[in-house]
Amino acid sequence: MNLSFDFSFYNWDLISNFILKGLYFSVMLTVVATLGGIFFGTLLAMMRLSGRKWLVVPATIYVDGMRSIPLVMVILWFFLLVPMIIGQPIGAEMSAVITFIAFEATYFSEIMRAGIQSVPRGQMSAGQALGMTYGQNMRLIVLPQAFRNMLPVLLTQTIILFQDTSLVYAIGAYDMLKGFEVAGKNYGRPIEAFVAAAVVYFVICYTLSHLVKRLHKRIAIIH
Amino acid sequence: MIELKNVSKWYGSFQVLDDCSTHIEKGEVVVVCGPSGSGKSTLIKTINALEPIQKGEIWVNGTPVHDPKTNLPKLRSKVGMVFQHFELFPHLTVTQNLTIAQVKVLGRSQDEARKRGLKMLDRVGLMAHKDKFPGQLSGGQQQRVAIARALSMDPIVMLFDEPTSALDPEMVGEVLDVMVSLANEGMTMMCVTHEMGFARKVASRVIFMDVGGKILEDCTKDDFFGNPDARQSRTKDFLGKILQH
Numbered sequence: 148m149n150l151s152f153d154f155s156f157y158n159w160d161l162i163s164n165f166i167l168k169g170l171y172f173s174v175m176l177t178v179v180a181t182l183g184g185i186f187f188g189t190l191l192a193m194m195r196l197s198g199r200k201w202l203v204v205p206a207t208i209y210v211d212g213m214r215s216i217p218l219v220m221v222i223l224w225f226f227l228l229v230p231m232i233i234g235q236p237i238g239a240e241m242s243a244v245i246t247f248i249a250f251e252a253t254y255f256s257e258i259m260r261a262g263i264q265s266v267p268r269g270q271m272s273a274g275q276a277l278g279m280t281y282g283q284n285m286r287l288i289v290l291p292q293a294f295r296n297m298l299p300v301l302l303t304q305t306i307i308l309f310q311d312t313s314l315v316y317a318i319g320a321y322d323m324l325k326g327f328e329v330a331g332k333n334y335g336r337p338i339e340a341f342v343a344a345a346v347v348y349f350v351i352c353y354t355l356s357h358l359v360k361r362l363h364k365r366i367a368i369i370h
Numbered sequence: 371m372i373e374l375k376n377v378s379k380w381y382g383s384f385q386v387l388d389d390c391s392t393h394i395e396k397g398e399v400v401v402v403c404g405p406s407g408s409g410k411s412t413l414i415k416t417i418n419a420l421e422p423i424q425k426g427e428i429w430v431n432g433t434p435v436h437d438p439k440t441n442l443p444k445l446r447s448k449v450g451m452v453f454q455h456f457e458l459f460p461h462l463t464v465t466q467n468l469t470i471a472q473v474k475v476l477g478r479s480q481d482e483a484r485k486r487g488l489k490m491l492d493r494v495g496l497m498a499h500k501d502k503f504p505g506q507l508s509g510g511q512q513q514r515v516a517i518a519r520a521l522s523m524d525p526i527v528m529l530f531d532e533p534t535s536a537l538d539p540e541m542v543g544e545v546l547d548v549m550v551s552l553a554n555e556g557m558t559m560m561c562v563t564h565e566m567g568f569a570r571k572v573a574s575r576v577i578f579m580d581v582g583g584k585i586l587e588d589c590t591k592d593d594f595f596g597n598p599d600a601r602q603s604r605t606k607d608f609l610g611k612i613l614q615h
Contacts, residue, residue, distance in 0.1 A: 272420055273457035277471035277523065278447025287470060291461050 156339040161330050166347075169326030172240065176322070177309045180247035181255075184308075185301065187248065188255025193285065195256070196263055206256075213253040219314045222246050226318040239320035243312075251308055258300050262293030299363040306355050310348065323347070371396045371558060372417060372527060377426035379412060379583070386412050387423070387583040394527070399559045401569040401591075402577045405608065409583035410562040411454075414529050417560070418442075418449040431526055447475045450520030450528040454536050456512040458504035464491065464515055465500045468522050476523065483522070490518035494548050510541030517548055528552065530561040566613060570595060578605050 194206035213221070225246040230236045237245075266289050274284035294301075313324040321329075324344055331340025372394040379387040386409045394400050402410045415421040416428060419435050419442050428435040433445050458467050468487030472478045478486070491497055494514035496507075504512050513533055520528060530549065534542045546568050553559055553572035563569070569576055569591060576594040578587035587594065587605050598606055 267455075267457075269453060269455055269457040270459065273451075273453060273459070274471075275420060275443075276418055276446055276449070276451035276453075277519070278443045278445075278475040279471060280443050283474055287474065288459055292459075295461060 153336055153339055156334060156336045157343060161334075165326040165330035165333075166323060167326075169321055169323040172321055173309065173312045173323040176243060176247055176312045176315070177305065179244055180251045180308055180312075181301075181305045183248035184251030184255040185259070187252035188257075189259045189290065191252060191256035192259035192263055195260055210253040210256055213250055214257075218250055218311055219317050221250050222314055222317050225249075239315070239318045242318060243315045243320045247308070247312070251304075254304055255301065258297050258304060259293060261300075262297035263289060265296045266292045295366060298366060299359050302359045302362070303356065306352050306359070309355075310352060313348075371431055372560070373427075373429040374413075374416070375427040375429075377413075377416060377423050377428060379409075379416065379421065379423045379425075385583055387416070390426070390579075390583065390585050392577060392585060392588050394558060394560055396558055397556045398574040399553045399557075399561070399572050400575045400577060401573040402560065402562045402579060403564060403566070403569070403608075404579035404586075405581060408579040408581050410579050411531050412583070413579065414531050414560055414562050417529060418446045418451060420451075443475065447471070447523055448526050450523060450525030452513070452516050452520055452528065452530045452533045454532040456504070456509070456516045456536075458512055458516055458519070460504050462503075463500070464496070464502055464504065464507075467504065467515060468519050471519075472522055486524075487518070487522045490521045491515065493521070494518045495544075508541060509537045510544045513537065513541075513545045514548055517545075517552075521552075527558040527560065530559065530563065532562050532564075534563065534565060564612065566595075578608065580604055580608075 191206045191210055194202040195210070197203060222243065226239065226242045229242060229245070270288055270292070271284055274288045279287070312322055315322050316325055316328070319325075327340040327344035327347075328337075331337040334340075374390055374392050377387055377390045378385065388409075390409075390413060392400075402414065404410050412421050416423050417430060417435065419428075419440075423436060426436065430445060430449065434440055435442075435445065458464075459470070462470065465484065465487060468491060469480065469483035472483035472486060473480060476483075488497065488500060491500055494517055496511055496514055496518070499507060499511065499515075504515065507515065517528075517533075533549070534545050537545065542565070546565060549559070549561070549568065550572055561568070573591040575589065576587065576591055577585055578594070580586045586602055589600075593600060595609075598609070601609070
C-alpha cells in the first residue's frame with residue numbers, strides 16, 4: 148500500500164464506474180423511504196391520536212419497539228428473516244427499501260404526531276361544524292397544517308435518513324459508501340476513497356440543511 | 371325548530387349542564403348570557419353535537435341530535451356556527467375558506483360554491499379581501515369572513531359562541547352590525563354574548579345561566595330588561611354589575 152496521498156485517484160472514471168450507481172441508490176432509497184415513511188408515519192400518528200385502545204396500543208408498541216433497536220440490526224434481521232417468512236430470497240436493495248420505510252415510519256410518526264397536535268383543536272371543531280367528516284377534516288384541514296408546521300423537521304429527518312442509508316453496507320447493498328469502498332479496494336487507495344466519501348456526504352447534507360433553514364423562514368404560516 | 375329537553379352534561383364528576391330545557395322557534399333571536407363557567411358555550415355547542423351530552427334530548431328541525439344513530443355531519447352542515455376565535459383555516463385563502471365545505475359537504479360545483487361564497491363575502495363587506503389569507507386580516511374582518519363562511523352553507527339556524535369576546539373593542543361594532551342585519555332579516559339565531567346592547571336591540575328572548583350549568587331565566591327581552599322585579603336576585607345582581615358602566 149502506498150502511504151502518500153494520491154490525488155490522481157479522483158477522476159471521472161472513479162465517479163462514472165463506482166460512485167454514480169451508488170449515489171443513485173442512496174438517493175432513491177432516501178426518497179422512497181421518506182415518502183413511504185411519511186405516509187405510514189402519518190397513519191401511525193393518527194392511530195396513536197385516535198383515542199381508541201385497539202389502534203393506540205399496537206401503534207405505540209410498534210413505534211416504541213422500532214425506536215429502541217439500532218437501525219443496522221433491523222436492516223440485518225429484515226434481510227435474514229423476510230426470505231424465511233416468504234420462502235424466497237429478496238435482493239439486498241429491495242430488503243433495504245422495505246426496512247427503511249418500516250423503520251423511518253416510526254420517526255416520521257413522532258414528527259407528524261407533534262404536527263397534528265400543533266394544530267389548534269378549534270380547527271377540527273370548525274371543520275366539524277361545517278359538516279365535514281373526520282376523514283375530510285384530517286385530510287383537508289388538520290394534516291395540511293400539521294405538515295406545513297413540521298416541514299423543516301421532516302426535511303431534517305430526511306437528511307439524517309440520507310446519512311443512515313450508508314448502513315446498508317451491512318447487507319451488501321450497493322450504495323454510495325459502498326461505491327467508494329469498492330473503488331478504494333480496486334485501486335488500493337482506501338484512504339483516498341473514504342476521505343472523498345466523507346467530503347461528498349458532508350457537502351450534500353450541509354447544503355441541504357442550509358436550504359431547510361431558508362425554507363423554514365419562508366413557509367411559516369401567518370396566524 | 372330547536373328543542374332542548376332536560377339536558378345534562380358532566381366532565382367526569384363535574385357537572386357543566388344541569389337539566390337545561392329551552393326551545394328556539396323559527397326566526398327567533400335568543401341571547402344566552404351569564405358569568406364565566408356557567409356553561410353557556412357548552413350549551414350552544416350541544417346543539418350541533420360538538421359537545422356530546424349524557425342526559426336529555428336535543429331536537430333540531432325534527433332530527434334527534436342526542437341519538438347516536440344520527441348522521442351528525444349532515445345535521446351540522448345545516449347549522450351554522452361562529453366561534454370565539456374565528457377558526458378560519460389559515461392555510462386556505464378567504465375564498466377557499468368560503469367554498470371548501472360547500473364543495474366537499476354539500477357537493478356544490480366549484481363555480482356554484484364560489485358564487486355563493488363571494489355573495490356572502492360581499493354581504494359582510496369584505497369583497498376586496500377575497501384572495502387574502504386569514505392571517506392578513508384584522509380580527510373583526512376574520513370574524514366577518516367566518517360568518518360569511520357559515521352563511522354560505524345556507525344554514526337553517528346560526529349559532530354564535532361569544533363572537534366578539536376575542537376582538538379589540540373597536541372591532542366589536544362591525545361584527546355586531548353584521549349580526550344585527552342578519553337578525554333583522556329573520557335568521558334564526560342563538561348567541562352567547564355579553565353584548566347587552568345587541569340583546570336589547572334584536573333579541574326575542576334572553577336566557578340567563580348561572581354557575582353550575584343551570585338555566586335561571588328564560589324570558590322575553592322586554593321582561594328581562596324591563597321588569598327587574600320579576601327576576602331572580604342572582605340575575606338582578608349580574609345585570610346590575612354588567613349594566614352599571
